[in-house]
Amino acid sequence: MGAKGPSPFLAVFLCVCSVCAELKISVISPVTATLGSDAFLECTFIVDKFPVDLKYLAIFWSFNGKELLRFVHGLKVLEPRASINETEIENGDASLLMSSVTVHDEGVYKCSVIYSPTKRQEFVTLTPQARPEIFIPQREAIIGKEALLRCCALGFYPVEIDIAWLRDGQILPGTSTSKPQQYANGTFRINSTVALLPAYSDAHLIFSCRVQHASLPGPLQEDIQLLLEEEKNTWIVIMAFSASLLVAVILVALVVCFLFRRQLSRKRTLDDISGPQTWMENEVVEVTCKGHNYPRDIRMEWQKVHKGQVMEISAQDHSGHQLTEPLLDPARYRFQTSRTDQCCSLATITSTLSITPLLQEDNGAVFRCVISMIDGSQREEKEFKDFTLCVRPKLQMKITTPEGWVRGTNMALTAANFYPRDLPIKWMAWDEELSHRTVPKAEADGTFSLTSTCTLNLRQVHDCCPVKVTVGTFSLTLQRENESTRWRQTERKDSDPDIDISYADSLQDMQAPSK
Known part of the structure; x- marks a missing residue:
């Protein structure tokens, strides 16, 4: 997505179509944002008369030579994490919201505003931060x-x-x-x-x-x-000599315990790793590894195997004390080990690994639990790999009613950046399944997007027929407001995703937003 800025032909067109307008633009810079949070880049403008006449207004945001979004007779988003409040544009607010900030978002952003025939631009510096x-x-x-x-x-x-x-x-x-x-x-x-x-x-x-x-x-x-x-001194020898008086009694107990411990050691087992089969990106999941009849002086280690590379997450002893410092991001990979003591210095060891998965880094990975003696001997391991990593789709609905309902109502549902690829779509109205056309595509980040379009006939529109759209495992219901071209979401549950409903002027505007 190369940022070439507003074309000279657009500027000439706006100049011809409008009278000279005074334009002043202001920003707040620099801006700091915590990694993973949303960054608000303020850019406001003042004209000689409010509200702004949108016919003569153009707004462009760019970063490092790449255009993020533009507003020219409507909003076009080129970067999915960039957004602007369309309702505030006519009041002079062109501020940009960048969601889920990463270190790659650091730099200078350019806010350009044209209010024919005047053009102004300002720069905002964004600095991501993460606390140590x-x-x-x-x-x-x-x-x-x-x-x-x-x-x-x-x-x-x-x-x-x-x-x-x-x-x-x-x-x-x-x-x-x-x-x-x-x-x-x-x-x-x-x-x-x-x-x-x-x-x-x-x-x-x-x-x-x-x-x-x-x-x-x-x-x-x-x-x-x-x-x-203190270093060991002679007083330890003296105490050991005194304690030898108890050896006869203790020896009998040790022999009994030794025989019993050897019997239990033969039954030493390491359970299969337990955990959910479906993971959601950026939502914490836990997998648990449990070993029975192990001595207390053991080493518990978790490893991640991804694309043939073995990466040690960290290692702990039987009490959960760190033996090595974390080698992978401690904000996304954490584990805790505990024990339940049994007789004869044996114990049940339980270790739980908490993961905040990312599609590109954890999809297809194998998580390995390794338990061994503290010196690394008698090593046993189990692997957890049969899980599906999913990414929730971002939903947007565009609705148009061409020629005053004479030809019905057209709806376009866009599901963006989901994973895996299979995402069934079903449209229903008055218990009738509606025909629709679905166009999927693969995104550069490994996710998928699709646009599903459906047309309601004149009877369904005038009867205020509720439209139910099933997207994968969840559904949403839309119903037209009486005597209006506006629709609203009904029967919404807390677990249902939010959907952004917008209205297009023509069938050509029903396409999915560009990336």
Whole structure:
């Protein structure tokens, strides 16, 4: 979709068709937006007389040389996530709404307004942001032995960030910071480490990891207290000698427990991974892996296999403590491990992986649960792959009544950006199935779109006949308002999708909006 701007022929036409009009345009820039949220890019204009005469008005929005939408005798959207409030245009509001902002939306947007014969344009800078999360994997240290503290800042954008270690509010010298690494969604992660020699005096001090970033109103800080231990000394030997008096009693219990544990270990099982068979994009799903009769010192790991590439999500021990830091986006992949203790140091281990799936990154993926001893031995695994990843369609209905109902009413339903491809459409009026024509097409992002058109005859229109359209597993009902060319949605349930109803002037306008 190349942005060539308003053509000179259009400008000449508007100039010829109108008298000279004063035009002033204003914007608010820069604009910041959190990743995944909607960004509102304000662009308003003032003319010498309101309301604006739409016959002489043209509006264009473009980004990085590509046109997003235009308003010239009607709205044409070229980018599905871009929208404009048509009802406010005649009041001088040409503001743009960009939905589901990503890092690729960062840059300068151009708002161009023509009110014949005057043309004005302004620029708005959009800066996406994502707040960092702090993760400190280790808090244990031995007195008198050098320890390495590590702080991870995860999932932030833009890349510029300041991270520091403090002891009782004072910055620790010798901090080392790694190069930022980028996740698939464009956000970053970074590590900061500091070496110290713990002493007894550190037991009651507060160690802090402080992060400063453009997305934060102030510094983000996580405080910890070191869990200090002493090296083993001779007093441990003395206590062990005293405890030997109890060995005779304990030995009998250990033998019994050992025999019983060996019996249960032979019945060690790892259940198949359980989870829903149908997933919706951007909606959290959970899959659960459960193992029975495992020792407590185990390692639970989740992996994602996609297009032949094995990616470790993270690993935890039997109590849910992190053994490795997250390698995939922690905002979309999280898991928690718990245990139910049995006798003889055996337990049932349950691990639940929460996923917020995306079509391009998770469709066709295999999620693997791996359980092993803490040293990696006695490895067992299960895979979860028999699921269908779906994307809900965005619905729009265009209605036209050519020649004052003499030829009936034409309806065009557009279902945009859905997955998978099969999406049955059915039209009904007075319990009669109506003939319709459906035109599907594949989109560049792997989703599909289709337009289904149907014509109501004169009797169905004049009887205010309700029209029921079934789209896949849900349906919507439309009914004409009395003595009006307007239709409204009725019998709507909370689970039904919203539909945008618009009205076209002619049959040529019944086509689906362009991408």
